[in-house]
Amino acid sequence: MEASMERAVQTRQVLYLYVFLGMSWASAEPLRYFVAEETERGTFLTNLANDLGLGVGVLSARGSRILSDQNIQFLLLNLLTGDLLLNEKLDREELCGPTEPCVLPFQLLLEKPFQICRAELWVRDINDHSPVFLHTEIPLEILESTIPGAAFLLESAQDLDVGNNSLSNYTISPNAYFHINVHDSGEGSIHPELVLDQVLDREEIPELGLTLTALDGGSPPRSGTALVRILVVDINDNAPEFVQSLYKVQMPENSPIGSMVVAVSARDLDTGSNGEIVYAFFYATERILKTFQINSTTGNLHLKAELNYEAIQIYTLTIQAKDAGGLSGKCTVVVEVTDINDNPPELLMSSFTSPIAENSPATVVAVFRIRDKDSGNNGKMVCSIQDDLPFVLKPSVENFYTLITEKPLDRERNTGYNITITVTDLGIPRLKIEHSITVLVSDVNDNAPAFTQTSYTLLVRENNSPALHIGSVSATDRDAGTNAQVTYSLLPPQDPHLPLASLVSINADNGHLFALRSLDYEALQAFEFRVGATDRGSPALSSEALVRVVVADDNDNSPFVLYPLQNGSAPCTELVPRAAEAGYLVTKVVAVDGDSGQNAWLSYQLLKATEPGLFGVWAHNGEVRTARLLSERDAAKHRLVVLVKDNGEPPLSATVTLHVLLVDGFSQPYLPLPEAAPAEAQADSLTVYLVITLASVSSLFLLSVLLFVAVRLCRRNRAGSGGRCSVPEAHFPGHLVDVSGTGSVSQSYQYEICLTGGSGTTSEFKFLKPIIPNLLPQSTREEVEENPSFRNNVSF
Numbered sequence: 001m002e003a004s005m006e007r008a009v010q011t012r013q014v015l016y017l018y019v020f021l022g023m024s025w026a027s028a029e030p031l032r033y034f035v036a037e038e039t040e041r042g043t044f045l046t047n048l049a050n051d052l053g054l055g056v057g058v059l060s061a062r063g064s065r066i067l068s069d070q071n072i073q074f075l076l077l078n079l080l081t082g083d084l085l086l087n088e089k090l091d092r093e094e095l096c097g098p099t100e101p102c103v104l105p106f107q108l109l110l111e112k113p114f115q116i117c118r119a120e121l122w123v124r125d126i127n128d129h130s131p132v133f134l135h136t137e138i139p140l141e142i143l144e145s146t147i148p149g150a151a152f153l154l155e156s157a158q159d160l161d162v163g164n165n166s167l168s169n170y171t172i173s174p175n176a177y178f179h180i181n182v183h184d185s186g187e188g189s190i191h192p193e194l195v196l197d198q199v200l201d202r203e204e205i206p207e208l209g210l211t212l213t214a215l216d217g218g219s220p221p222r223s224g225t226a227l228v229r230i231l232v233v234d235i236n237d238n239a240p241e242f243v244q245s246l247y248k249v250q251m252p253e254n255s256p257i258g259s260m261v262v263a264v265s266a267r268d269l270d271t272g273s274n275g276e277i278v279y280a281f282f283y284a285t286e287r288i289l290k291t292f293q294i295n296s297t298t299g300n301l302h303l304k305a306e307l308n309y310e311a312i313q314i315y316t317l318t319i320q321a322k323d324a325g326g327l328s329g330k331c332t333v334v335v336e337v338t339d340i341n342d343n344p345p346e347l348l349m350s351s352f353t354s355p356i357a358e359n360s361p362a363t364v365v366a367v368f369r370i371r372d373k374d375s376g377n378n379g380k381m382v383c384s385i386q387d388d389l390p391f392v393l394k395p396s397v398e399n400f401y402t403l404i405t406e407k408p409l410d411r412e413r414n415t416g417y418n419i420t421i422t423v424t425d426l427g428i429p430r431l432k433i434e435h436s437i438t439v440l441v442s443d444v445n446d447n448a449p450a451f452t453q454t455s456y457t458l459l460v461r462e463n464n465s466p467a468l469h470i471g472s473v474s475a476t477d478r479d480a481g482t483n484a485q486v487t488y489s490l491l492p493p494q495d496p497h498l499p500l501a502s503l504v505s506i507n508a509d510n511g512h513l514f515a516l517r518s519l520d521y522e523a524l525q526a527f528e529f530r531v532g533a534t535d536r537g538s539p540a541l542s543s544e545a546l547v548r549v550v551v552a553d554d555n556d557n558s559p560f561v562l563y564p565l566q567n568g569s570a571p572c573t574e575l576v577p578r579a580a581e582a583g584y585l586v587t588k589v590v591a592v593d594g595d596s597g598q599n600a601w602l603s604y605q606l607l608k609a610t611e612p613g614l615f616g617v618w619a620h621n622g623e624v625r626t627a628r629l630l631s632e633r634d635a636a637k638h639r640l641v642v643l644v645k646d647n648g649e650p651p652l653s654a655t656v657t658l659h660v661l662l663v664d665g666f667s668q669p670y671l672p673l674p675e676a677a678p679a680e681a682q683a684d685s686l687t688v689y690l691v692i693t694l695a696s697v698s699s700l701f702l703l704s705v706l707l708f709v710a711v712r713l714c715r716r717n718r719a720g721s722g723g724r725c726s727v728p729e730a731h732f733p734g735h736l737v738d739v740s741g742t743g744s745v746s747q748s749y750q751y752e753i754c755l756t757g758g759s760g761t762t763s764e765f766k767f768l769k770p771i772i773p774n775l776l777p778q779s780t781r782e783e784v785e786e787n788p789s790f791r792n793n794v795s796f
Contacts, residue, residue: 030105030118033084037092037102037123042085045075045121048108049082052117056082063111067350067369068104070095075106075121092123093160100125100162107398111351114364114402127165127218131157133226134283138212140194140228141326144202145235151181151193153330155283157214157224168217172228173210180212194228202232231326238269239327240277242319247333253309254340261292261301266321266329273324282320282330287312292335294319301333309339310373341378341427346371347435350400355440358411365391365439366403370423378427385419391439393421411441412478445483445537449475451545458513461552462521470504473511473545475533483537491530491544500529504549513547521553522594555648557594559602561656563702564589572698573659573691578630586615589622589656591644601647607655608641615660617642624658636662661691 033045049059060079068074076087096102101122108117138155159167170192172180177200181193192212200208208230215223242264249262268275279299281288292315293304299319315335322328350367372379383401385393392406403419417439424432451473458471477484488511493500505514511531527549534542564572564587574587593600604622609615614634616627624640638660645653 030120032120032122034122034124035086035090036126037090038126038128039086039089041087041089045084045086047082048077048084052108054082056080059110061112062115063351065109065350066106067109067348068106069371070104074104077108090123092125092162093129095123098160098162102162107400109350109367111364111367114367114396116397116400118398125162125165127161127216127220127222129160129165130222131159131167131214131216131224133157133212133214133224134285135226137227137229139231141231141233142196142200143235143326144200144232146196146200148196148198150196152196153183153282154192154194154212154228155226156189156191157226158285159214159216159222161216161218163217165216165218167214168221169215171213171215173213175208175210177205177208178210178230200232206232208232233326238274238323240266240268240321240323240329242266242321242329242331245331247331248336249333250336250338251303251307252338252340253307254342255303255307257303257306259303261303261335262333264294264299264301264319264321264331264333266299266331268321268323268327270323270325270327274327276324277321278323280320280322282318284317288315288317291315292317307337309337309375310343313337339375339378341374341425341429341431343373343378344431344433345381345423345425346373347421347423347433349435352437354438355416355442356405356409357442358444359408359446360405361408363405364402365405366437367400368403368421368435369398369400371399372425374425374427378425380426381423382426383421383423385421389417389419391417391419409441411443411480412447414441415480416440443480443483445479445535445539445541447478447483448541448543449477449486449533449535450543451475451533453545455546455548457548457550459550459552460515460519462519462554463556464515464518466515466517468515469512470515470549471513471547473506473513473531473533473547475511475543475545477535479535479537483535485536486533487536489532489534491532493529495527498527498529500527503527504529506531519551521551521596522557524551525596526550553596553599555595555599555646555650555652557599558652559591559593559644559646559654561644561654562590562592562706564656564658565698565702566656573661573695574624575661575663575692575695576626576630578632578634578662578664580626580630582626582628584626586624586626586660587658589617589624589642589644589658591622591654591656593646595646595648599646599648603645603647605643605645606640607643608639610638610640611635614638615640630662634662638662661688663688 031051035043035045048054049056057080059077059082064077064079066073066075066077066084074086074088074090076085077083078085092102095104102125104121104123106119106121108119110116133155135155140152140154142150142152154170157167157170159165167190170180170182170190172178172194177197178194179197181195183191183193185191192214194210210228210230212226212228213223214225215221243266244264247262247264251259251261264279266277266279268277278296279294280296281292281294284292291303291305291307292301294301299321301317301319313336315337317333317335318330319333320328320330348369348371350369352366353364356363356365370381370383372381381399383393383395385391385403390406390409392404394402394404396402403421419437419439421435421437422432423435424430452475453473456471456473460468460470464470473488475486475488477486487508488506489508490500490504490506502516503519505516506512507514511533513531528546529549530544530546532542532544534540576584576586589604591602591604593602602622603619604617605619606615606617611634613627614630615624615638617624622642622644624642640658640660642656642658643653644656645651
């Protein structure tokens with residue numbers, strides 16, 4: 001974790017270093033390149049890679065491109081060689097007009113990492129335009145009384161070239177009356193003046209035609225001509241004069257069409273037609289004629305078209321006032337267009353990256369530039385985004401901005417961001433634009449599947465059908481796509497003896513759990529295993545949960561009688577003295593049930609008896625006792641059938657048959673029967689002795705079998721679960737473990753209780769073990785050993 005954080009910090013430091021170097025580079029003096037206008041397309045200008053000190057291929061690797069404000073893409077960059085080529089044939093007059101020098105700024109943008117290099121292409125003028133007069137014929141009226149030395153301003157020629165190639169001189173065709181004088185206006189333009197050398201005589205020469213030639217300074221020079229037609233008129237000795245020779249006025253660029261700009265005024269001292277003044281533009285350019293109009297009578301100047309500060313800031317107009325005699329006067333009107341905030345800012349997107357991988361360090365999302373065509377505060381701008389976003393705007397040079405992530409993004413929190421970039425100028429009123437972009441966040445596998453529960457407990461009834469759906473586990477993954485697809489599996493069990501693969505299976509797609517075979521509560525009460533949930537990301541992430549399967553008991557085991565044995569051999573006969581009191585313990589039926597809980601709760605009842613009412617069976621412990629005092633009238637032999645029933649649903653039961661013989665005393669060698677012949681009495685005595693002997697042997701044999709079975713089962717339980725057998729005499733009442741009496745069972749017998757280790761507070765009686773030698777026959781012993789469920793519960 002610390003290593004990944006350190007790498008992220010180093011990456012961010014390198015990025016900021018590149019941005020700092022890019023800003024430092026861009027803030028230096030721009031690179032300058034020169035090209036003559038009309039140069040053919042594809043001309044090599046320079047190698048930018050060499051100029052910037054970059055190796056071959058670096059421009060391509062860093063995503064370089066040329067940006068400019070021009071509507072045409074006049075430059076072409078070869079990313080493989082770094083050569084900068086001319087993409088279009090350039091016309092300097094179209095691009096820059098009269099502005100000199102003609103500079104086309106452009107920027108080299110390197111995106112990876114972000115870097116800007118400023119450069120300029122200077123377009124040199126060539127002498128590709130000749131001077132042109134607006135009118136091919138210039139009429140001029142001159143009074144015959146005009147004295148030599150008078151100067152007459154002529155129409156100026158227009159030359160679109162600049163510098164040395166612009167208009168430089170005027171000449172007039174040779175004549176005896178005039179010469180040309182070139183007047184410099186001080187604003188970079190020259191005007192021709194026709195100067196009178198000698199007095200004209202209308203009667204001698206009423207009209208004169210001269211050729212005016214305009215020359216530029218190119219090599220070779222270009223020229224244009226116009227015919228100056230001079231009419232000699234009669235004398236008019238007062239020319240109109242303007243009140244002001246210069247008018248200056250400011251007009252907002254949003255002035256409506258028809259607005260009055262200024263009112264000029266001139267006066268003429270002459271009278272009559274010679275004193276009537278007419279106002280007009282004096283050889284105005286086409287642009288002036290389209291923008292302004294003047295009232296010829298009043299001299300009011302009005303707007304004819306809309307003004308645009310961004311196109312032209314100053315108009316210079318020459319207005320002439322002429323009287324009917326042909327004399328005129330001139331004034332200059334300078335109209336200064338003032339800027340208003342009528343242009344909203346613009347946003348030019350240079351690069352945009354989406355989606356952005358989550359958990360990425362500082363990443364450049366977008367590079368863009370803003371501009372405003374207005375000037376002053378109207379052209380100053382501020383740029384911002386919303387405050388509640390993990391992004392930051394970083395300003396660069398030339399109004400460039402970079403949009404960078406402020407911290408690593410988390411797709412699980414936000415899958416995308418709608419970013420509104422607001423650009424506002426500082427004019428009055430303020431104008432703004434909003435540019436919206438959507439940045440998507442791509443997923444990275446950074447979330448492991450999570451189970452809805454840390455542990456699951458499933459209840460399954462025993463004797464279930466195979467492939468039974470016993471429950472489900474569920475896990476979710478906050479990632480998306482394949483990173484969120486979860487696969488379930490069974491993990492290797494911690495207990496190596498647990499055959500998990502043969503017990504349950506899991507659906508890998510939905511987490512459904514199935515029992516593969518029928519479960520037996522008496523063999524396996526519960527088992528635990530762990531399931532895993534793994535996503536399909538790279539690298540894959542996983543988690544696990546604990547599943548505990550509890551097997552519920554069914555009443556599928558009938559009670560099994562341990563004593564007396566019911567194996568088809570000679571029946572067991574219990575001897576009862578006739579002198580026994582009521583409640584005398586005759587014998588005890590011992591039975592077990594392989595089930596648990598209430599399915600193993602056993603109850604006893606006397607089903608049949610030779611003489612009802614003489615004997616009774618205790619329902620909870622199976623003790624057979626006399627119900628009343630015995631009498632001589634009671635029969636000597638009795639047959640009792642005891643029903644042993646569990647508490648399951650439905651209940652299961654077993655029966656046991658008891659033979660009871662009433663005797664006068666255990667010390668008698670035989671039992672005389674009343675109303676019997678001597679021979680029969682002797683036979684009955686022999687029978688009594690045989691019964692007593694068989695009963696004693698059977699009792700000893702039964703107790704020996706019980707002891708043997710208990711020892712074997714305790715050893716097996718100790719080997720399988722580490723259990724320990726003990727005789728908890730202090731915790732069990734004596735009448736439950738020690739059975740003795742004065743009836744036919746002449747021996748005292750005890751049962752050793754084996755408790756399972758680790759059973760916690762829910763320990764159960766597992767099996768009964770007689771301590772006296774084993775008296776059960778081999779067939780009964782094998783049947784007990786083949787049914788381990790009898791170890792679970794014992795009832796006395």
